[in-house]
Amino acid sequence: MSNKTFGPFELQKAYNNEPVPADFVERRRISAAMQTLAERLIRAEGDIDTLSGWADQLEALVATVGEPDRRDTRAANRKLFTGSATAEDIFHMMDYDPVGGPSNPIAPQVEWLQEDQNGIEGALRLGLQYQGPPGRVHGGVIAWLLDAALSRALHAAFRLGVTGTLNIRYLAATPIEDTIHCRARITGQEGRKIFVEGGIWHGDTQTVSAEGIWLTPKSLG
Numbered sequence: 001m002s003n004k005t006f007g008p009f010e011l012q013k014a015y016n017n018e019p020v021p022a023d024f025v026e027r028r029r030i031s032a033a034m035q036t037l038a039e040r041l042i043r044a045e046g047d048i049d050t051l052s053g054w055a056d057q058l059e060a061l062v063a064t065v066g067e068p069d070r071r072d073t074r075a076a077n078r079k080l081f082t083g084s085a086t087a088e089d090i091f092h093m094m095d096y097d098p099v100g101g102p103s104n105p106i107a108p109q110v111e112w113l114q115e116d117q118n119g120i121e122g123a124l125r126l127g128l129q130y131q132g133p134p135g136r137v138h139g140g141v142i143a144w145l146l147d148a149a150l151s152r153a154l155h156a157a158f159r160l161g162v163t164g165t166l167n168i169r170y171l172a173a174t175p176i177e178d179t180i181h182c183r184a185r186i187t188g189q190e191g192r193k194i195f196v197e198g199g200i201w202h203g204d205t206q207t208v209s210a211e212g213i214w215l216t217p218k219s220l221g
């Protein structure tokens with residue numbers, strides 16, 4: 001791992017270009033296995049002995065893991081804003097993102113196809129564990145995904161902000177277990193208020209539209 005350090009506007013570039021630290025290779029393996037397990041076990045048919053056997057094995061693993069120490073990410077965040085974050089700090093911030101983070105077992109995995117000042121686009125497939133109505137993605141999961149996608153458009157354009165308001169219009173069914181695309185872009189700015197819009201598409205059909213206002217915190221604006 002190099003001794004280079006990074007500031008907020010180098011974060012995405014460092015994350016994409018620096019080698020994945022050895023421990024994150026393993027963290028990603030753990031997360032991928034947990035995700036596969038979640039997808040395979042949800043609604044899985046099985047006789048009582050099979051279910052009980054799986055439960056025993058998983059409970060044994062929980063006992064083995066125990067309650068490990070965990071890193072407080074606020075320190076890495078402070079280092080980022082003073083330009084002194086290391087690549088390791090950046091992986092600790094980004095790899096656990098609840099949408100797309102490869103070391104976060106609850107994060108839907110996203111392939112980011114575009115991330116620049118003009119906007120972002122990601123492709124993903126949501127499994128049965130994200131189902132609301134039969135065959136459709138749960139509306140709350142869609143809101144979760146869009147909050148992240150619209151935030152990402154902000155970061156890709158080197159702006160900083162937190163979600164103030166997010167309005168969502170559900171236009172048509174968003175299918176589970178099929179590829180969908182999310183897109184977002186900045187549409188304007190007034191002082192600390194940044195206006196962002198986006199949506200979800202299944203093929204050529206737009207299934208969800210969203211628009212919102214992100215606020216740059218007073219301390220940074």
Ligand SMILES: CCCCCCCCCCCCCCCC(=O)SCCNC(=O)CCNC(=O)[C@H](O)C(C)(C)COP(=O)(O)OP(=O)(O)OC[C@H]1O[C@@H](n2cnc3c(N)ncnc32)[C@H](O)[C@@H]1OP(=O)(O)O
Nearest residue numbers: 008009011151155158159162163164165193213215217218
């Ligand atoms: C470069 C790369 C670096 C990347 C580095 C990141 C690292 C990778 C981390 C990933 C991270 C992902 C992040 C995901 C997105 C979340 O999940 S963010 C979490 C959810 N959102 C929150 O927790 C926000 C909670 N709310 C707040 O903190 C405060 O209410 C706010 C939003 C900061 C606003 O407070 P404030 O700054 O005191 O606002 P205030 O001065 O009263 O008003 C200023 C203006 O904004 C308007 N306004 C105030 N609140 C709102 C609102 N909620 N809605 C609309 N307008 C509002 C006011 O009307 C006012 O308008 P004008 O009168 O000027 O026209």
